[in-house]
Amino acid sequence: MDGTVGGGGHAEAALELIGPTGTLIGLDVDTEALAAAAARLARFGDRVRLERASFRELGRVLGQQGVPRVDAVLLDLGVSSRQIDAPERGFRFSEESADVTPLDMRMDQRIEKTAADLLAEARPGEIERWLREYGELPGAHRLARAIDDARRRAPIRTVRDLLRIVERAGVGGGRRHHPATLVFQALRIAVNDELAALAEGIDAALAALAPAGRLAVISYHSLEDRLVKQTLRDEARGCVCPPRQPVCTCGRQPRVRIVTPRALRAGAEELRDNPRARSARLRIAERLPEAA
Ligand SMILES: C[S@@+](CC[C@H](N)C(=O)[O-])C[C@H]1O[C@@H](n2cnc3c(N)ncnc32)[C@H](O)[C@@H]1O
Known part of the structure; x- marks a missing residue:
């Protein structure tokens, strides 16, 4: 099997x-x-x-x-x-095409909610929990607040939208990771349970x-x-x-x-x-x- x-x-x-x-x-x-x-x-x-x-x-x-x-x-x-290399699936963030890449991240296309849907609908406390538990992200609270502020101004739809928020909030990263690695990991785990x-x-x-x-x-x-x-x-x-x-x-x-x-x-x-x-x-x- x-x-x-x-x-x-x-x-x-x-x-x-x-x-x-x-x-x-x-x-x-x-x-x-x-x-x-x-x-x-x-x-x-x-x-x-x-x-x-x-x-x-x-x-x-x-x-x-x-x-x-x-x-x-x-x-x-x-x-x-194959999934990582398909830009339209939204798993990758170091993409030239990040401006148009939707925040999807579903491995199973039958899953109802994409990463963009979760970021639009979840309570800030829930987003913080994903970032902390699934990304083990230092600064989870700060980034959840930044996401909440940003989505009040405009919907977070693309990989670039999220990258900008992560960059501005100045969280994540460390020596081994791109700042957004743990954020994307956390969202992917949440989307796919x-x-x-x-x-x-x-x-x-x-x-x-x-x-x-x-x-x-x-x-x-x-x-x-x-x-x-x-x-x-x-x-x-x-x-x-x-x-x-x-x-x-x-x-x-x-x-x-x-x-x-x-x-x-x-x-x-x-x-x-x-x-x-x-x-x-x-x-x-x-x-x-x-x-x-
Ligand atoms: C690392 S790849 C496997 C590569 C594979 N061993 C090969 O040799 O090509 C992981 C695969 O698991 C699938 N997957 C992830 N979660 C799953 C789940 N809960 N049930 C079944 N497949 C899943 C993904 O869609 C992806 O195709």
């Missing part, structure tokens, strides 16, 4: 590995990604099944396909290079894995990676009773063994070919047999 099939690069490599009897189910929320994957994976015929669905609905998809268990699940999170989807996706994936099956998650920023690390640790521990409680009363059993105590990162050779792998962190967990 490739829960984020994108352009089908990982799926193609997986299909070559799983041999002539293996089947791959690929999900994505983006129709353009699914079309690209379908073209790339056509040679594998009916060994590939592609479906437009979020990985948070992975259990439902498997149920409908009559597949009780899978041997492996991959979640390669975030946006694809990414953290809730990830938590549900991991839970659904672990429920679907056969014993000794593996879940691999690749994340691209610390917020996602922290959520993956913490969730897998909790799943490996099982018991969720408060630490001071002398006897376990929750009865929860560990569901996984952690295969990568430290996240794996791309090596120098891979980075030469694909600099966008710079921030990638891969974590793997293995499903334990159900307790008797």
Whole structure:
């Protein structure tokens, strides 16, 4: 199960590995990604099944396909290079065309509200929360106020509109980032409800894995990676009773063994070919047999 099939690069490599009897189910929320994957994976015929669905609905998809268990699940999170490189999707801010690029940021075109809609409608406190929690942005309060002031004067519609507000407010950035990086990250997470989807996706994936099956998650920023690390640790521990409680009363059993105590990162050779792998962190967990 490739829960984020994108352009089908990982799926193609997986299909070559799983041999002539293996089947791959690929999900994505983006129709353009699914079309690209379908073209790339056509040679594998009916060994590939592609479906437009979020990985948070992975259990439902498997149920409908009559597949009780899978041997492996991959979640390669975030946006694809294809999405980033399509200016009209509004994921990119260092664009010549920022003046006309709408603030969209939806990975799933069925999502009702774009980033521009959220910025027009959300309460200032909500915008501040996104900036603080999803962008971990120093100056979240100041920028939320600046957004609120600006939208009273004129609607915030384009990438350039938002960039101007960020620049004027003088927030974000630091040594490693363009000032707008964390702002765009925060909005993207809010538009696509990414953290809730990830938590549900991991839970659904672990429920679907056969014993000794593996879940691999690749994340691209610390917020996602922290959520993956913490969730897998909790799943490996099982018991969720408060630490001071002398006897376990929750009865929860560990569901996984952690295969990568430290996240794996791309090596120098891979980075030469694909600099966008710079921030990638891969974590793997293995499903334990159900307790008797
Ligand atoms: C980094 S790309 C995956 C690239 C892919 N591994 C490849 O080899 O081409 C992430 C993909 O996940 C998709 N995506 C993001 N959130 C999703 C979700 N909740 N459910 C399914 N797909 C999602 C995006 O639309 C995007 O195509």
